[in-house]
Amino acid sequence: MLGSRSEAARFINVHIKNFERASDLARRAWEASCSGRIEETRKILEQLCSLRAKPWEGKSSRERWAHMAMQLPGDVGGGPHKKRIGAILSARYQGRILEAMCGFNSYLLPSPDREVIALDYCREALERYPYPERIRVAFDLDCLGQKGTLDFFGKVRFDAVMICFGYDYLKDPAATFGVLRKILAKEGKLALVENPLRGYPDIILRRFAPEEATKYLRRVGFKKVTVEDMGIRPYEEAQLGSFVLETTDSKDRFYLVEASSG
Numbered sequence: 001m002l003g004s005r006s007e008a009a010r011f012i013n014v015h016i017k018n019f020e021r022a023s024d025l026a027r028r029a030w031e032a033s034c035s036g037r038i039e040e041t042r043k044i045l046e047q048l049c050s051l052r053a054k055p056w057e058g059k060s061s062r063e064r065w066a067h068m069a070m071q072l073p074g075d076v077g078g079g080p081h082k083k084r085i086g087a088i089l090s091a092r093y094q095g096r097i098l099e100a101m102c103g104f105n106s107y108l109l110p111s112p113d114r115e116v117i118a119l120d121y122c123r124e125a126l127e128r129y130p131y132p133e134r135i136r137v138a139f140d141l142d143c144l145g146q147k148g149t150l151d152f153f154g155k156v157r158f159d160a161v162m163i164c165f166g167y168d169y170l171k172d173p174a175a176t177f178g179v180l181r182k183i184l185a186k187e188g189k190l191a192l193v194e195n196p197l198r199g200y201p202d203i204i205l206r207r208f209a210p211e212e213a214t215k216y217l218r219r220v221g222f223k224k225v226t227v228e229d230m231g232i233r234p235y236e237e238a239q240l241g242s243f244v245l246e247t248t249d250s251k252d253r254f255y256l257v258e259a260s261s262g
């Protein structure tokens with residue numbers, strides 16, 4: 001039996017999308033409990049429990065990304081440096097592009113010279129990806145292993161595959177790079193944008209280091225690998241609006257790593 005209404009409420013710490021259903025179940029559990037219908041109360045509470053939001057510590061990495069994707073615009077990500085990165089990448093990459101690990105951001109502005117396909121393993125992030133007209137693929141890059149292939153692309157080949165701020169979260173970056181290399185056109189490029197100082201500390205598996213990324217890229221057959229400092233500095237962020245700086249460390253750098261097979 002439920003001792004009080006607040007005891008019933010204890011079960012309804014739920015995600016907002018389940019709120020209506022949880023409210024209804026809580027009301028029914030309370031009524032059943034007040035009437036002494038113990039078995040019915042137990043069954044309703046079981047349904048209610050299955051809707052409970054998991055605490056952060058109990059969430060998988062994918063669930064943590066989903067949690068972040070459900071926040072209000074501007075709560076996470078964004079910031080003026082992302083606009084600068086977007087301007088640089090949009091000017092540089094044309095043709096058919098796979099924006100892998102896209103989250104709910106795109107660095108590629110719409111252009112008649114560009115077809116963009118977005119990929120992420122977090123459905124909630126893909127739902128918020130800003131260009132609904134683009135094809136969006138829900139796929140876990142970690143499930144491929146070294147011999148995997150992205151068969152669902154068939155014969156489609158990409159002029160560029162881009163990963164922005166994803167390197168730190170891949171279980172086996174070299175294996176992923178090897179798989180992505182197979183879907184590049186002959187002159188195609190794999191581009192990484194990364195920053196060694198940034199990343200979500202409770203999800204990252206490593207910190208980006210240009211030398212390590214270069215080693216992995218060469219290992220899987222990319223013959224030409226270049227590393228560029230993108231020239232974006234935190235002080236520029238301060239001049240671009242009222243955003244709070246994430247860091248003022250002068251070592252804060254954004255790198256563009258570009259790899260090709262030719």
Ligand SMILES: C[S@@+](CC[C@H](N)C(=O)[O-])C[C@H]1O[C@@H](n2cnc3c(N)ncnc32)[C@H](O)[C@@H]1O
Nearest residue numbers: 065101102103105120121122140141142164165
């Ligand atoms: C730091 S966010 C970067 C998002 C976006 N590129 C940006 O710069 O704002 C990393 C993204 O990688 C995605 N991700 C992490 N592991 C993945 C995996 N194994 N397969 C596909 N996507 C993954 C997460 O869901 C998240 O959206």
